[in-house]
Amino acid sequence: MVRTGQRLLHSLLLLAGVxxxxxxxLSVAPGNFFDELRLNPQISPQTVASLEQQYGxxxxxxxxxxxxxxxxxNGSLGYSLLYRCDVxxxxxxxxxxxxxxxTAATLFAWILALLWGILEALxxxxxxxxxxxxxxxxxxxxxxxxxxxxxxxLAARVTRLPAFGDGLGGAFxxxxxxxxxxxxxxxxxxxxxxxxxxxxxxRHVRSAMIAALDAPFVQAAxxxxxxxxxxxxxxxxxxxxxxxxxxxxxSIGGLLSMSLLTEVILGWPGLGPLxxxxxxxxxxxxxxxxxxxxxVFLIFGNLVADLFLYWNDPRIRVVSA
Amino acid sequence: xxxxxxDISLDLFPGKVLALTGASGSGKSSLARCILCLEQPEGGQIxxxxxxxxxxxxxxxxxLLRDFAIVFQDSAAALNPAFSVEDxxxxxxxxxxRGISAAERRRKSRDALAQVELSPQILPNSPLELSGGQxxxxxxxxxLLLHPKILILDEALCALxxxxxxQIANLLLELKERNGLSYIYITHDLAMxxxxxxxxxELSAGRVVRSxxxxxxxxxxxxxPQPLPARSAASDTVPGPEIPWTSNRW
Amino acid sequence: MSRGMHGRLRRALWLVPLAxxxxxxxxxxxFAPYDFAEQNRDFPFxxxxxxxxxxxxxxxxxxxxxxxxxxxxxSSVVQEDTSRIFPLRFFITGSRYSVLxxxxxxxxxxxxxxxxxxxLFGTDDFGRDVFSRMLFGGRISVCAGILGAAIAxxxxxxxxxxxxxxxxxxxxxxxxxxELFLALPWLYLLLAVRAILPLRIRTIDAxxxxxxxxxxxxxARPARLVxxxxxxxxxxxxxxxxxxxxxSDWHILRRHILPQTYATLLTxxxxxxxQFILAEVTLSFLGLGVxxxxxxxGNLLAQLQSYRVLTSYWWMYLPAATLVMLFLLYHRASSALxxxxxxxxx
Numbered sequence: 001m002v003r004t005g006q007r008l009l010h011s012l013l014l015l016a017g018v019x020x021x022x023x024x025x026l027s028v029a030p031g032n033f034f035d036e037l038r039l040n041p042q043i044s045p046q047t048v049a050s051l052e053q054q055y056g057x058x059x060x061x062x063x064x065x066x067x068x069x070x071x072x073x074n075g076s077l078g079y080s081l082l083y084r085c086d087v088x089x090x091x092x093x094x095x096x097x098x099x100x101x102x103t104a105a106t107l108f109a110w111i112l113a114l115l116w117g118i119l120e121a122l123x124x125x126x127x128x129x130x131x132x133x134x135x136x137x138x139x140x141x142x143x144x145x146x147x148x149x150x151x152x153x154l155a156a157r158v159t160r161l162p163a164f165g166d167g168l169g170g171a172f173x174x175x176x177x178x179x180x181x182x183x184x185x186x187x188x189x190x191x192x193x194x195x196x197x198x199x200x201x202x203r204h205v206r207s208a209m210i211a212a213l214d215a216p217f218v219q220a221a222x223x224x225x226x227x228x229x230x231x232x233x234x235x236x237x238x239x240x241x242x243x244x245x246x247x248x249x250x251s252i253g254g255l256l257s258m259s260l261l262t263e264v265i266l267g268w269p270g271l272g273p274l275x276x277x278x279x280x281x282x283x284x285x286x287x288x289x290x291x292x293x294x295x296v297f298l299i300f301g302n303l304v305a306d307l308f309l310y311w312n313d314p315r316i317r318v319v320s321a
Numbered sequence: 322x323x324x325x326x327x328d329i330s331l332d333l334f335p336g337k338v339l340a341l342t343g344a345s346g347s348g349k350s351s352l353a354r355c356i357l358c359l360e361q362p363e364g365g366q367i368x369x370x371x372x373x374x375x376x377x378x379x380x381x382x383x384x385l386l387r388d389f390a391i392v393f394q395d396s397a398a399a400l401n402p403a404f405s406v407e408d409x410x411x412x413x414x415x416x417x418x419r420g421i422s423a424a425e426r427r428r429k430s431r432d433a434l435a436q437v438e439l440s441p442q443i444l445p446n447s448p449l450e451l452s453g454g455q456x457x458x459x460x461x462x463x464x465l466l467l468h469p470k471i472l473i474l475d476e477a478l479c480a481l482x483x484x485x486x487x488q489i490a491n492l493l494l495e496l497k498e499r500n501g502l503s504y505i506y507i508t509h510d511l512a513m514x515x516x517x518x519x520x521x522x523e524l525s526a527g528r529v530v531r532s533x534x535x536x537x538x539x540x541x542x543x544x545x546p547q548p549l550p551a552r553s554a555a556s557d558t559v560p561g562p563e564i565p566w567t568s569n570r571w
Numbered sequence: 572m573s574r575g576m577h578g579r580l581r582r583a584l585w586l587v588p589l590a591x592x593x594x595x596x597x598x599x600x601x602f603a604p605y606d607f608a609e610q611n612r613d614f615p616f617x618x619x620x621x622x623x624x625x626x627x628x629x630x631x632x633x634x635x636x637x638x639x640x641x642x643x644x645x646s647s648v649v650q651e652d653t654s655r656i657f658p659l660r661f662f663i664t665g666s667r668y669s670v671l672x673x674x675x676x677x678x679x680x681x682x683x684x685x686x687x688x689x690x691l692f693g694t695d696d697f698g699r700d701v702f703s704r705m706l707f708g709g710r711i712s713v714c715a716g717i718l719g720a721a722i723a724x725x726x727x728x729x730x731x732x733x734x735x736x737x738x739x740x741x742x743x744x745x746x747x748x749x750e751l752f753l754a755l756p757w758l759y760l761l762l763a764v765r766a767i768l769p770l771r772i773r774t775i776d777a778x779x780x781x782x783x784x785x786x787x788x789x790x791a792r793p794a795r796l797v798x799x800x801x802x803x804x805x806x807x808x809x810x811x812x813x814x815x816x817x818x819s820d821w822h823i824l825r826r827h828i829l830p831q832t833y834a835t836l837l838t839x840x841x842x843x844x845x846q847f848i849l850a851e852v853t854l855s856f857l858g859l860g861v862x863x864x865x866x867x868x869g870n871l872l873a874q875l876q877s878y879r880v881l882t883s884y885w886w887m888y889l890p891a892a893t894l895v896m897l898f899l900l901y902h903r904a905s906s907a908l909x910x911x912x913x914x915x916x917x
Contacts, residue, residue: 014750014751014754015754017747017751018751018754018755021751021755022755022763025763025764025767026763026767028767137899137902138895138899140898140902141895141896141898141899141902142895142898143849143852143853143894143898145852145853145856145872146872146891146894146895149872149875149876149881149891150888152881153881153882156878156881156882157882254756256756257756257758257759258756260758260759261758261853264857265876275759275762276762276857279762279763279766280766282766287763287766290759291755291759291763294755294756294759295754295755295756298754298755298756299754302754357815359811359814359815383817386817387817389815390815390816391812391815393808393811393812395808397808398807398808398809399808399809399811399812400808400809400812401809401827403830403831412813412816412826413816415822415826416813416816416817416818416819416822417816417817460812463812467816
């Protein structure tokens with residue numbers, strides 16, 4: 001309990017540090033949102049100056065930071081200059097879309113990885129394992145970028161799935177309303193994300209399973225005459241899953257940030273395209289809020305992974321006591 | 322914060338062997354490390370040749386510490402497995418006598434090996450390829466290379482089998498005679514200590530419980546260790562042998 | 572003994588294609604038949620040139636050849652002009668290129684006489700040879716990856732060594748900094764750091780910037796790994812023995828601690844390089860890295876964002892295939908290194 005409390009406090013401090021660091025990073029950026037306006041000869045410099053004054057872009061750093069911290073408290077998370085609304089109302093629906101995508105993909109990836117990894121471990125060394133190994137190697141070597149593009153190409157030629165038109169992405173804005181529409185829009189991005197996350201998971205499941213199957217207690221169970229399927233399900237699998245729990249923590253940590261490229265390429269209206277656009281336009285508060293939200297997930301995921309490790313492995317408890 | 326030892330004074334005389342005995346955790350190894358300034362004690366002094374080693378700067382300490390050398394219990398850990406014996410024996414020169422030529426270094430290494438009764442054939446080997454006894458001899462050779470005056474043997478024989486222990490013990494006595502060394506022999510083996518040492522100090526829980534010439538110890542071996550003197554509530558010092566923490570008096 | 576040698580030789584065999592690819596990418600001018608900027612506006616998006624051995628008259632030629640291309644005036648379809656053959660030649664004189672920035676040469680490994688064209692990977696929308704652009708682009712991307720990884724590794728390892736060796740205050744401060752960097756998703760951090768710098772800059776600056784940025788954000792994981800190694804190396808018996816001989820910190824680091832880390836550092840390096848190449852490709856793809864007309868694998872991939880290119884011109888995927896193949900080779904090399912490291916560890 002004490003340790004959980006310690007780690008929680010540690011995580012909160014880390015979050016505070018991250019917010020300060022990100023704010024500093026973004027404040028160091030030369031220029032601001034109004035640079036584009038300045039280039040327009042039809043808008044007088046006085047107008048630009050008064051706009052800057054109105055939006056408080058030129059205030060000092062501590063003032064802006066304190067102001068931003070206050071905005072977290074009341075939920076608005078700053079003001080978006082590009083969309084002219086509270087960042088909160090802009091980001092939260094997008095974050096929800098991203099989570100729908102990544103949760104589905106992570107779920108599928110874990111289920112597939114468990115099945116595939118266990119199968120590979122059971123047929124270790126034989127052709128099935130080698131074929132599976134070659135497939136994971138290939139998937140691992142293909143970057144997310146390429147995966148998204150290939151799937152897009154296949155979808156456009158093979159089926160009548162929404163192909164999202166010409167150019168980068170397509171449907172910015174609100175997500176499809178009807179559920180049937182949602183599934184068909186969701187299919188490609190989920191497939192792309194699942195395939196990109198799968199290889200690493202499969203490898204970990206496979207090695208965890210092999211370690212469990214080679215453990216003395218499993219061999220003892222076999223020696224006792226317990227049927228193989230029972231040994232697998234009741235003895236080996238729980239041991240393997242135990243060691244995979246911290247990996248689950250890391251998967252949770254990446255939920256908000258893993259899909260940026262996939263969303264941009266396949267046109268899923270999530271956090272990714274929004275952040276990219278905001279970065280190009282120097283819409284500072286949007287970027288800050290997105291970074292903080294992702295950091296929250298990452299830190300939380302690391303915390304979960306760390307706690308799982310701690311609860312499961314008594315040796316770590318002894319060492320750190 | 323654990324107090325390793327308190328109020329200890331050692332008198333070491335040239336050519337003599339002083340044994341420090343006691344159970345594990347009685348503070349013997351920590352004492353050895355403090356003498357070599359590998360660890361910093363909370364307070365007190367380490368007086369050598371009339372100067373307090375703890376009060377000196379690192380640079381001023383160096384010439385004094387050159388008179389000390391130590392051989393550890395675990396020779397496999399104390400010798401870098403990635404090096405050959407030749408590299409291991411060259412190292413003290415690289416640390417302390419930079420000016421010496423490679424040929425001179427090699428000659429001195431061979432002499433040192435001869436002193437510990439090892440053949441120069443083992444020079445290209447890694448320490449992992451040697452037996453425990455051979456490794457400990459290499460460690461002793463390394464310790465003797467720069468002609469120290471005091472050799473600290475930190476449980477140096479304990480990890481070896483009995484017959485090798487005897488051989489190395491004899492070797493140590495010979496080396497002591499030949500090179501005019503003094504030893505501080507740290508061990509939990511009271512019997513071996515009484516064989517090798519001239520004087521013995523017994524530690525328990527960081528304090529001296531008994532000290533005297535080895536002969537008296539053999540006599541008292543039958544009687545067993547004395548009970549710990551009771552601590553008075555008023556002061557922290559131990560009634561009985563009232564020894565303030567001073568020095569190796571030279 | 573001989574079986575061990577065979578195993579090591581077999582594993583080392585994987586290094587050969589890796590080295591070969593790097594060699595080709597180091598001297599793209601020689602290995603590529605054309606310059607990366609050479610345009611042929613009359614022939615946009617042409618499929619890869621076909622090599623023939625039997626000509627229109629039915630005669631067999633030992634040396635493969637190509638036909639020149641012509642555009643049919645009426646239908647605007649690109650066709651092979653079978654009236655004249657252009658045999659494949661090796662060590663042919665072609666367009667001028669610079670070797671390693673200093674010397675100039677005109678020798679190319681292979682090619683055909685003009686007006687014949689050998690477009691192994693077809694052409695893009697400006698009629699530029701995709702194969703040549705792939706090689707030149709690969710030089711940029713792979714160099715950016717290697718340099719970025721080198722910076723990250725050097726910075727991370729130095730800080731890790733300091734933290735691990737001196738411990739306490741230095742260590743605590745470094746670990747907090749490492750956690751900070753690792754708490755931010757790397758792609759977000761990459762974009763953020765890139766975005767705080769001017770968006771539109773000259774190519775050379777862009778390249779250096781890329782390398783600096785990726786190196787700056789990638790130091791944290793190597794630092795943590797190296798710190799762990801140094802911490803455990805510091806506790807070993809032979810370090811204590813050296814200290815008992817009054818060795819200086821520098822001596823202990825140089826002779827005892829650092830050599831323990833070299834094998835792992837190599838493994839980390841081989842793992843990092845593909846990640847950093849990918850970082851460059853991602854940035855260039857999004858328009859934040861190297862931009863036209865200088866090719867890089869990132870901006871070559873960016874051309875795939877057009878629907879037409881994506882679905883109709885399959886040869887535009889070939890640079891991506893090269894990228895995947897390179898990554899496969901790197902992964903192979905890193906697992907071979909890992910096996911070797913676990914076998915040799917003392």
